[in-house]
Amino acid sequence: MLLKIALKNLLGARLRTFLNVLVTAFSFYLILFTSAMYDGMLQHAKQVTMDTEIAGGAYWHPEYDPLDPMTFEEAHSVPPSAIQALIDENKAFPVLVSQASIYPGGRIMPTIMKGIPPNQRIVNMPTDALLGHEDIAIPVLIGKGMASESKLEVGDAFTIRWLDTDLTYDADEGTVVHIMDTENFKLDMGHIWIPLNKVQSMLAMEGEATYVTYGKGVQPVQDKGDWIPRDINYLVQDMEAIIEADKPGAQILYLILLAMAAMGIFNAQVLSIFRRGREIGTLMAIGMTRPRVVGLFTLEGGLNAVLSAAVTLIVFGPILWYFGAYGIPLPIDYSEMGLIIAKRLIPVYTIGLVVSTTILVSIIVLIVSYIPSRRIAKMKPTDALRGKVMA
Amino acid sequence: MKLIILIISFSLLFAQENEMSVKDIIKAMDKNLNAKSRVLTSKMVVHGRRSSRTIESKNWVVGIDQAFTEYLSPPREAGTKMLKINDKLWTYSPQADRVIQISGHMLRQSVMGSDMSYNDMMEDRPLEEMYDAKLMGSAELNGRDHWVMVLEAKIKGLAYHKRKAWIDKEYLLPIKEELYAKSGKLLKTSTMTDVKKIQGRWFPSRFNFKDELKRNSKGTEWVIDDIQFDIHIPKSRFSKALLRK
Numbered sequence: 001m002l003l004k005i006a007l008k009n010l011l012g013a014r015l016r017t018f019l020n021v022l023v024t025a026f027s028f029y030l031i032l033f034t035s036a037m038y039d040g041m042l043q044h045a046k047q048v049t050m051d052t053e054i055a056g057g058a059y060w061h062p063e064y065d066p067l068d069p070m071t072f073e074e075a076h077s078v079p080p081s082a083i084q085a086l087i088d089e090n091k092a093f094p095v096l097v098s099q100a101s102i103y104p105g106g107r108i109m110p111t112i113m114k115g116i117p118p119n120q121r122i123v124n125m126p127t128d129a130l131l132g133h134e135d136i137a138i139p140v141l142i143g144k145g146m147a148s149e150s151k152l153e154v155g156d157a158f159t160i161r162w163l164d165t166d167l168t169y170d171a172d173e174g175t176v177v178h179i180m181d182t183e184n185f186k187l188d189m190g191h192i193w194i195p196l197n198k199v200q201s202m203l204a205m206e207g208e209a210t211y212v213t214y215g216k217g218v219q220p221v222q223d224k225g226d227w228i229p230r231d232i233n234y235l236v237q238d239m240e241a242i243i244e245a246d247k248p249g250a251q252i253l254y255l256i257l258l259a260m261a262a263m264g265i266f267n268a269q270v271l272s273i274f275r276r277g278r279e280i281g282t283l284m285a286i287g288m289t290r291p292r293v294v295g296l297f298t299l300e301g302g303l304n305a306v307l308s309a310a311v312t313l314i315v316f317g318p319i320l321w322y323f324g325a326y327g328i329p330l331p332i333d334y335s336e337m338g339l340i341i342a343k344r345l346i347p348v349y350t351i352g353l354v355v356s357t358t359i360l361v362s363i364i365v366l367i368v369s370y371i372p373s374r375r376i377a378k379m380k381p382t383d384a385l386r387g388k389v390m391a
Numbered sequence: 392m393k394l395i396i397l398i399i400s401f402s403l404l405f406a407q408e409n410e411m412s413v414k415d416i417i418k419a420m421d422k423n424l425n426a427k428s429r430v431l432t433s434k435m436v437v438h439g440r441r442s443s444r445t446i447e448s449k450n451w452v453v454g455i456d457q458a459f460t461e462y463l464s465p466p467r468e469a470g471t472k473m474l475k476i477n478d479k480l481w482t483y484s485p486q487a488d489r490v491i492q493i494s495g496h497m498l499r500q501s502v503m504g505s506d507m508s509y510n511d512m513m514e515d516r517p518l519e520e521m522y523d524a525k526l527m528g529s530a531e532l533n534g535r536d537h538w539v540m541v542l543e544a545k546i547k548g549l550a551y552h553k554r555k556a557w558i559d560k561e562y563l564l565p566i567k568e569e570l571y572a573k574s575g576k577l578l579k580t581s582t583m584t585d586v587k588k589i590q591g592r593w594f595p596s597r598f599n600f601k602d603e604l605k606r607n608s609k610g611t612e613w614v615i616d617d618i619q620f621d622i623h624i625p626k627s628r629f630s631k632a633l634l635r636k
Contacts, residue, residue: 070497101604103604103605103606105606106604106605106606106607106608107605107606108602108604108605159576159604161572161578161604163499164573166547166548166549167499167548167550168544168547168548168549168550168551168552168573169499169550169551169552169572169573169578170552170572170573170574170576171572171574171576171578171604172572172574172576
C-alpha cells in the first residue's frame with residue numbers, strides 16, 4: 001500500500017524525480033567506475049610485476065634492500081643449498097646486483113648492474129637476447145626508458161665502470177644487444193642487464209647471487225639459511241601504497257558528487273513537507289498514523305536510490321561494460337613517473353564493489369530522505385489540513 | 392788496469408743505485424707527500440660543461456686514519472663538514488642538519504660533482520705499503536727529467552689496480568699519474584704543478600684530476616692555498632660531535 005502510494009507520488013513529481021535520479025545515478029556510476037579503475041590498476045600492476053619480475057616470489061640475501069643501493073655492496077653470497085637446488089632444477093634463477101657507472105656518449109650515469117641467466121624462462125623478460133654474443137666484451141640488455149635517457153641504441157658501445165668485491169675499480173666496454181619494451185619500470189629505469197656468469201666474473205663473485213626468483217607454484221624451501229623469503233604480497237606492497245595514496249583525491253570527488261545528489265533529495269523532501277501539508281493532514285485525518293506518514297515520505301526518497309540503480313544499469317551500464325571490455329587508452333607513459341600502469345587501463349568490477357557501492361548510495365539516500373520527514377511526526381492533522389507546517 | 396777497476400766500480404755503483412733507487416724513490420715520494428699531521432686550506436675548482444664551481448675548504452689530517460674537512464665557501468656548501476676515521480666517513484650538511492655515514496662503495500663516489508672521489512682525497516697510505524713498483528726508464532716532461540714507474544697493487548682493496556707515474560728527479564714527486572682499472576683501462580689522470588719547498592719538503596700547490604672516461608672533461612683542480620705539516624692537532628678535532636658545531 002505504502003509502496004504503491006510512494007511510487008505514484010514519485011512518478012508524479014516528474015522533472016524533480018528525474019533530476020534527482022540522474023544526479024544520484026551519475027554519482028553511482030562515477031564511484032563504481034573510479035573504484036573499479038583503481039582495482040584494475042592494482043591488478044594490472046600485480047600481474048605485470050608477477051609476470052616480468054617476481055613470478056612466484058623470491059629469496060633475498062639478508063643484506064639486500066632494493067631501495068638502498070648502498071646495501072648492494074654486502075648483499076651477495078652463494079645461495080643456501082636448498083635454494084641452489086631449485087636453481088639446478090630450473091625452478092628458480094639467481095640475480096646478482098651491483099652498482100656501476102656507465103659513460104654513454106662520454107657522460108657519466110649511475111646505474112644498477114644486474115646479472116641474469118640468459119636462458120631463464122621463469123619471468124617474461126627477453127633475456128635470451130643476451131645469448132650468442134661471444135664476440136662482445138659485455139653484452140647489455142636495457143629497457144626503452146633507459147635507452148631514451150642514455151640515448152643508446154642497439155649496437156652502441158659504452159664504457160661500464162664498476163667496483164669488484166675488493167672495491168677495486170674495473171672498466172670495460174659494454175654493447176647494447178637488445179632494447180626491451182616493458183611495462184615494469186623497475187626492470188628498465190637505471191638498469192643494465194648482463195649475463196649472470198659475466199657479472200660474476202666482472203665482480204669476482206663466482207657462483208654468488210643477491211636474490212633468487214622462483215617460479216609460480218614452487219613450494220617454499222625449508223633450508224633457506226638466513227636468506228629472506230619474499231612473497232608476491234610483500235613484493236607488490238609499494239605499488240599498493242602508491243595507489244592507496246592516490247585514492248583520497250578520487251574519494252573527495254565522488255563524495256562531492258554524492259553530496260550533490262543527497263542535497264537534491266534532501267531539498268525535494270523539505271519542499272514536499274512544506275508544499276504537501278494538506279496531503280499529510282488528509283492522510284492523518286483518514287487514519288494513517290504519524291510513523292506511517294514518515295515511512296511513506298522516507299520511502300519516496302529511498303525509491304530514488306532504486307531508480308538510480310536502475311538508471312545506472314540502463315544508461316551507464318553499457319559505458320561501464322565498454323570500458324571493462326576494451327579499456328581506456330592512456331595518452332602518457334607513466335613508467336617514467338615510477339608507476340606500473342598499462343598503456344590501456346581496464347577497470348575491474350567485482351561483486352563486492354557493486355554491492356558495497358549500492359549499499360552506500362542507498363544508505364545515504366535513505367538518511368537524507370528520513371531527516372526532513374521527521375518533522376511530520378510533530379505536525380497536528382488540523383494544522384496540516386490548513387496547510388500550516390511547523391517550522 | 393786502473394781503468395778497468397774504475398769502470399767496474401762505476402758499473403757496480405750504478406747497478407746498486409738502480410736497484411736501490413726504486414725503493415728510495417718511493418720512500419722519498421712518500422716522505423714528501425705524507426706527514427704525521429697537516430692542516431691545509433684549499434680550493435677545489437670543478438669544471439663543468441658550461442661553468443666552473445670553486446669550493447673552498449679547510450682540512451685537518453692526522454696520519455692516514457683521521458681527517459676532518461670543513462667547507463668554507465660557496466655559501467651553499469659553507470658549513471658542510473666531513474669526518475673520516477679509518478675507512479668510515481661521516482658528512483654533515485647544515486641545510487639538512489643531518490650526519491650521514493658514508494662507507495665502502497660511497498667512498499669511491501665523486502666529491503661534490505668533481506672528478507675526485509672521497510678516496511682520491513683521503514687515500515694517503517704510503518705507496519710503498521700498497522704497490523709493487525717497477526722502474527720503466529726516464530722521460531722528459533715539461534722540460535724536466537722524470538723517472539717513469541709502473542706501480543701494481545700488492546694488496547687487495549685498493550681503488551686503482553695499477554698506476555703509471557712520472558716522478559720528477561729533483562722534486563721526487565709523481566708529477567703525472569695515470570690510474571688504471573683492473574682490466575687495464577685508463578680511468579683517471581692526475582697532475583701536480585707549482586711545486587714549492589714547504590718545511591723542508593717539496594710539495595705541489597696545484598693538483599688536477601681528470602676522469603678519462605668522461606668525454607670533454609676539463610677535470611677538477613685542487614689548489615692548496617696554505618699547508619702546515621707535523622703540527623699538533625687535538626684529538627677532539629676528530630669527534631663526531633664537532634660535525635654539528
